[in-house]
Amino acid sequence: MKVKNYLFQAIDWIVLDTILKKDTTKDIWDAMKKKFEGNARFKRSHLQALYKEFETLEMRSGEGVTEYFSRVMTVANKMRIYGEDMQDVKVVEKIVFSLIEKFNYVVCSIEESKDIDVLTVDELQSSLIVHEHKFQRCNGEE
Structure with missing residues (x-):
């Protein structure tokens, strides 16, 4: 009682x-x-929708690094809640390969200098934010 x-x-x-x-x-x-x-069928269908959303995520033109990371991590964390084993390396790869073109040389330098398999999401984000600030500073000077 x-x-x-x-x-x-x-x-x-x-x-x-x-x-x-x-x-x-x-x-x-x-x-x-x-x-x-929820039941297993509901979980599975919701997880499939999240997979599709995760796969189609791309950085938008004019979107900041922080905003894009937030969108990706929101979907990845929802997938984790539904039982998916979402490794950081998968999130890092997704982010690296879905950035807009202005980050291409940054991605190349990250791939050359660091092992993407051991790169954390936070390290990648901080590196990209530094480059984003450099872009903004250069555009402000022009």
């Missing part, structure tokens, strides 16, 4: 109405798990 009481206190009123008829705490827990976790 104590556990049931704690669950009722922690649950939102809207959800509470749907589980009030459950007799045991296990029934309550299973109903909530099913409601919020």
